[in-house]
Amino acid sequence: MSPVSRFFVGLLMFAAGIYILLKSIHVSNSFSMSYRFGYGNVGVPAGVLFLGFILGVGMLFFNAKSPLGWIVTLLSVGFLIVGVIMNLHVSLASMDAFNFLSILVLVAGGGGLLFSSMRKS
Secondary structure (H helix, E strand, C coil), X not given: CCHHHHHXXXXXXXHHHHHHHHHCEEEEXXXXXXXXXXXXXXXXXXXXXXHHHHHHHHXXXXXXXXXXXXXXXXXXXXXXXXXXXXXXXXXXXXXXXXXXXXXXXXHHHHHHHHHHHHCCC
Protein backbone atom coordinates (compact mmCIF):
# COMPACT_ATOMS: atom_id res chain seq x y z
CA MET A 1 0.00 0.00 0.00
CA SER A 2 1.40 3.39 -0.95
CA PRO A 3 2.02 6.04 1.72
CA VAL A 4 -0.69 8.28 0.27
CA SER A 5 -3.34 5.56 0.39
CA ARG A 6 -2.19 4.54 3.91
CA PHE A 7 -2.57 8.16 4.97
CA PHE A 8 -6.14 8.50 3.67
CA VAL A 9 -7.27 5.08 4.95
CA GLY A 10 -5.73 5.90 8.35
CA LEU A 11 -7.33 9.33 8.38
CA LEU A 12 -10.73 7.83 7.55
CA MET A 13 -10.40 5.14 10.22
CA PHE A 14 -9.17 7.59 12.85
CA ALA A 15 -11.91 10.13 12.09
CA ALA A 16 -14.61 7.44 12.16
CA GLY A 17 -13.36 6.11 15.51
CA ILE A 18 -13.22 9.55 17.09
CA TYR A 19 -16.67 10.40 15.70
CA ILE A 20 -18.23 7.23 17.13
CA LEU A 21 -16.46 7.79 20.46
CA LEU A 22 -17.66 11.39 20.74
CA LYS A 23 -21.21 10.38 19.79
CA SER A 24 -21.27 7.97 22.73
CA ILE A 25 -20.23 10.54 25.35
CA HIS A 26 -22.99 12.25 27.34
CA VAL A 27 -22.36 15.68 28.86
CA SER A 28 -24.72 17.21 31.41
CA ASN A 29 -24.52 20.24 33.67
CA SER A 30 -25.73 20.77 37.23
CA PHE A 31 -24.98 24.50 37.52
CA SER A 32 -27.83 26.36 39.20
CA MET A 33 -28.35 29.53 41.16
CA SER A 34 -28.56 27.57 44.43
CA TYR A 35 -25.30 25.72 43.84
CA ARG A 36 -22.32 26.81 45.92
CA PHE A 37 -18.87 26.42 44.47
CA GLY A 38 -15.55 27.35 45.90
CA TYR A 39 -12.38 25.94 47.36
CA GLY A 40 -12.43 23.81 50.48
CA ASN A 41 -15.00 24.98 53.04
CA VAL A 42 -15.30 28.43 51.49
CA GLY A 43 -18.23 28.52 49.05
CA VAL A 44 -19.69 31.30 46.95
CA PRO A 45 -23.34 31.18 45.87
CA ALA A 46 -23.65 31.38 42.09
CA GLY A 47 -26.04 34.33 42.36
CA VAL A 48 -23.28 36.47 43.86
CA LEU A 49 -21.40 36.23 40.56
CA PHE A 50 -24.42 37.61 38.73
CA LEU A 51 -24.56 40.48 41.19
CA GLY A 52 -20.90 41.21 40.44
CA PHE A 53 -21.66 41.14 36.73
CA ILE A 54 -24.61 43.52 37.15
CA LEU A 55 -22.48 45.86 39.28
CA GLY A 56 -19.63 45.79 36.74
CA VAL A 57 -21.94 46.49 33.79
CA GLY A 58 -23.54 49.32 35.74
CA MET A 59 -20.10 50.79 36.41
CA LEU A 60 -19.25 50.51 32.71
CA PHE A 61 -22.44 52.28 31.67
CA PHE A 62 -21.64 55.06 34.13
CA ASN A 63 -18.01 55.38 32.95
CA ALA A 64 -16.83 53.13 30.11
CA LYS A 65 -13.18 53.93 30.87
CA SER A 66 -13.38 52.73 34.47
CA PRO A 67 -10.71 50.07 35.01
CA LEU A 68 -12.50 48.81 38.12
CA GLY A 69 -15.71 48.32 36.11
CA TRP A 70 -13.85 46.29 33.49
CA ILE A 71 -12.09 44.22 36.14
CA VAL A 72 -15.33 43.44 38.02
CA THR A 73 -17.20 42.58 34.80
CA LEU A 74 -14.47 40.39 33.33
CA LEU A 75 -13.77 38.58 36.61
CA SER A 76 -17.45 37.79 37.16
CA VAL A 77 -17.83 36.50 33.57
CA GLY A 78 -14.66 34.44 34.00
CA PHE A 79 -15.87 32.96 37.30
CA LEU A 80 -19.27 32.15 35.77
CA ILE A 81 -17.60 30.29 32.90
CA VAL A 82 -15.31 28.42 35.31
CA GLY A 83 -18.31 27.56 37.51
CA VAL A 84 -20.22 26.08 34.59
CA ILE A 85 -17.21 24.08 33.40
CA MET A 86 -16.50 22.81 36.94
CA ASN A 87 -20.04 21.42 37.17
CA LEU A 88 -20.03 19.45 33.92
CA HIS A 89 -20.65 15.72 34.21
CA VAL A 90 -19.14 13.61 31.41
CA SER A 91 -20.09 9.95 31.05
CA LEU A 92 -19.64 7.27 28.43
CA ALA A 93 -22.78 5.62 27.10
CA SER A 94 -23.39 1.99 27.86
CA MET A 95 -22.19 -0.21 25.00
CA ASP A 96 -21.22 -3.80 24.46
CA ALA A 97 -17.60 -4.95 24.27
CA PHE A 98 -17.68 -5.39 20.48
CA ASN A 99 -18.62 -1.75 19.87
CA PHE A 100 -16.02 -0.53 22.35
CA LEU A 101 -13.29 -2.68 20.82
CA SER A 102 -14.34 -1.51 17.33
CA ILE A 103 -13.86 2.09 18.44
CA LEU A 104 -10.44 1.30 19.90
CA VAL A 105 -9.36 -0.56 16.73
CA LEU A 106 -10.51 2.32 14.52
CA VAL A 107 -8.71 4.96 16.58
CA ALA A 108 -5.49 2.99 17.21
CA GLY A 109 -5.34 1.42 13.75
CA GLY A 110 -6.10 4.70 12.02
CA GLY A 111 -3.49 6.50 14.10
CA GLY A 112 -0.94 3.79 13.31
CA LEU A 113 -1.61 4.05 9.59
CA LEU A 114 -1.42 7.84 9.75
CA PHE A 115 1.93 7.82 11.53
CA SER A 116 3.38 5.04 9.37
CA SER A 117 2.48 6.99 6.23
CA MET A 118 4.47 9.98 7.51
CA ARG A 119 7.72 8.20 8.26
CA LYS A 120 10.50 8.02 5.73
CA SER A 121 10.86 4.65 4.06
